[in-house]
Amino acid sequence: MRKNYANKCVFLTLTDYFRITGRMTQKLHRQQQVFINDVSVDCVMFGFHDYQLKVLLLKWPGANAWSLPRGPVRRTEVIMDAAVGMLHTTTGLDDVFVQQFQTFSRPSDRWTETSKNEFSATANPHLAASLIAVGFYALVDFERVRPRVQGTFQWSEIADLPDLLFDHHDLIESALLALRKDLRYLPIAKLLPSKFTLREMQKLYETILNRAFDRRNFHKLLMSYDFLTKLPEKKTGSQNKSPHLYTIDFDKYESALQDGISY
Amino acid sequence: MRKNYANKCVFLTLTDYFRITGRMTQKLHRQQQVFINDVSVDCVMFGFHDYQLKVLLLKWPGANAWSLPRGPVRRTEVIMDAAVGMLHTTTGLDDVFVQQFQTFSRPSDRWTETSKNEFSATANPHLAASLIAVGFYALVDFERVRPRVQGTFQWSEIADLPDLLFDHHDLIESALLALRKDLRYLPIAKLLPSKFTLREMQKLYETILNRAFDRRNFHKLLMSYDFLTKLPEKKTGSQNKSPHLYTIDFDKYESALQDGISY
Numbered sequence: 001m002r003k004n005y006a007n008k009c010v011f012l013t014l015t016d017y018f019r020i021t022g023r024m025t026q027k028l029h030r031q032q033q034v035f036i037n038d039v040s041v042d043c044v045m046f047g048f049h050d051y052q053l054k055v056l057l058l059k060w061p062g063a064n065a066w067s068l069p070r071g072p073v074r075r076t077e078v079i080m081d082a083a084v085g086m087l088h089t090t091t092g093l094d095d096v097f098v099q100q101f102q103t104f105s106r107p108s109d110r111w112t113e114t115s116k117n118e119f120s121a122t123a124n125p126h127l128a129a130s131l132i133a134v135g136f137y138a139l140v141d142f143e144r145v146r147p148r149v150q151g152t153f154q155w156s157e158i159a160d161l162p163d164l165l166f167d168h169h170d171l172i173e174s175a176l177l178a179l180r181k182d183l184r185y186l187p188i189a190k191l192l193p194s195k196f197t198l199r200e201m202q203k204l205y206e207t208i209l210n211r212a213f214d215r216r217n218f219h220k221l222l223m224s225y226d227f228l229t230k231l232p233e234k235k236t237g238s239q240n241k242s243p244h245l246y247t248i249d250f251d252k253y254e255s256a257l258q259d260g261i262s263y
Numbered sequence: 264m265r266k267n268y269a270n271k272c273v274f275l276t277l278t279d280y281f282r283i284t285g286r287m288t289q290k291l292h293r294q295q296q297v298f299i300n301d302v303s304v305d306c307v308m309f310g311f312h313d314y315q316l317k318v319l320l321l322k323w324p325g326a327n328a329w330s331l332p333r334g335p336v337r338r339t340e341v342i343m344d345a346a347v348g349m350l351h352t353t354t355g356l357d358d359v360f361v362q363q364f365q366t367f368s369r370p371s372d373r374w375t376e377t378s379k380n381e382f383s384a385t386a387n388p389h390l391a392a393s394l395i396a397v398g399f400y401a402l403v404d405f406e407r408v409r410p411r412v413q414g415t416f417q418w419s420e421i422a423d424l425p426d427l428l429f430d431h432h433d434l435i436e437s438a439l440l441a442l443r444k445d446l447r448y449l450p451i452a453k454l455l456p457s458k459f460t461l462r463e464m465q466k467l468y469e470t471i472l473n474r475a476f477d478r479r480n481f482h483k484l485l486m487s488y489d490f491l492t493k494l495p496e497k498k499t500g501s502q503n504k505s506p507h508l509y510t511i512d513f514d515k516y517e518s519a520l521q522d523g524i525s526y
Contacts, residue, residue, distance in 0.1 A: 009274055009275065009277065011272055011274065012272065012275065012280075013272055014272065017275075020284065021283060021284065036301050036302075036394050036395060037300055037301065038299050038300065038301075038302070038338075039299075039301070039302065039394075039395055073395075074370075075301075075370065075371045075394060076370045076371055077370055078368045078370055079366060079367075079368040079395070080368075100365065100366065102363065103342060103363065103366045103397050104342075105336070105340075105341045105342040105343075107337075107338065107339045107340055107341055108338045108339055131299050131302075132302055132336075132342070132395070132397075134366050134395075
């Protein structure tokens with residue numbers, strides 16, 4: 001076949017020539033040079049509010065369903081940096097506890113028609129479907145989050161999630177399992193506001209572990225560590241008598257976590 | 264600029280034209296259609312032999328250094344299948360315990376000259392450098408491994424590894440940490456031959472955890488679970504008196520692992 005072409009010519013205007021090769025080069029360039037093609041970081045951001053464990057969801061401009069915050073990975077950066085950067089732009093925070101927990105794959109032949117149609121066409125890298133999602137979870141102080149990206153945000157209770165894009169339901173479920181497994185070594189107090197009641201801390205453990213603790217025993221346990229400081233202030237506006245507020249000494253907390261906090 | 268090209272022409276033989284566009288198309292095709300570009304599965308295969316925890320290393324034909332077994336991921340497969348398939352071709356086994364533990368990144372600007380030179384040119388997908396490595400570890404019965412791929416193999420003691428390609432030293436270290444963390448839920452008896460002595464099992468735990476157990480207490484602990492079956496046979500060729508051989512009831516073992524085996 002090749003041989004037959006040898007003596008034949010093609011006349012192209014330079015415009016055409018550059019259009020054809022340029023488009024290909026662009027595609028190669030786009031794929032190769034800036035981002036790692038087919039890979040994204042997807043993040044389950046846990047927050048705690050009203051005695052409920054919640055997850056931050058967003059709806060990108062142009063999308064018609066909710067999803068977890070996610071972003072591309074540059075070829076020149078470490079995955080963790082991509083996750084931290086994405087968290088920063090999403091929440092406005094830069095002192096967030098982030099943990100890689102599992103990597104998910106979405107084989108191309110299993111994509112649903114929805115995600116195919118919705119995402120293959122768009123130029124927004126946050127919306128592009130990816131074959132590989134490196135899953136991170138983050139512990140976020142609910143009250144301090146100030147999103148810095150365009151889109152609609154909501155905190156959703158884990159027990160009551162809306163329909164999500166991609167495999168983001170699986171991601172949330174796996175993140176919760178990982179959180180439970182790692183609980184004794186995790187700084188989950190980062191989910192609490194800077195001043196909190198012991199009841200709030202107990203509720204946090206109970207919510208994550210999905211079980212109840214005896215109040216007295218749990219408080220005794222907490223106070224057996226020295227990282228909690230009782231404040232003179234009391235919480236106002238509670239239904240019952242005003243409980244004391246506590247704060248955490250993060251240096252002592254970190255060293256207690258080294259050995260693991262039992263509950 | 265574009266405007267000036269409009270009236271100018273380029274004369275290409277069809278051969279040239281196809282050579283130029285074809286090469287680009289091929290490159291796009293190779294990148295997009297079969298494998299997920301820039302992603303590999305890299306596997307730390309643990310084996311236990313001579314009271315030592317060992318790792319399977321291989322030297323691919325054409326490579327001049329050792330590395331962990333690794334392979335590409337097809338765009339149509341789940342990562343776990345890629346890992347299991349690679350394990351199967353590497354060891355000849357298909358009932359291996361495999362666990363994803365962490366995903367590593369190797370930003371393109373941090374590649375060492377060695378790995379760049381060695382791997383960018385080759386067509387062997389096992390040798391191609393990848394920006395993202397999804398790390399798995401596997402528990403492998405040392406005695407049953409029969410490699411099915413070309414290359415040189417060796418079991419290397421963890422304390423005495425040779426120089427390795429890529430970030431494979433980091434991978435092994437992280438895999439060992441993950442193994443320790445998950446120990447109580449892991450079927451690590453899969454590292455033992457089908458018949459083993461209690462001393463071998465104790466040594467296995469000691470090696471992984473890098474600490475010593477009291478023999479009597481450890482044996483008492485093991486026998487408190489009902490998954491071990493004492494065989495009439497004894498191990499011959501031991502230095503001391505011949506110890507009894509044991510075998511494992513994997514159904515009972517699996518259910519004991521659900522709750523975690525404490526040590």
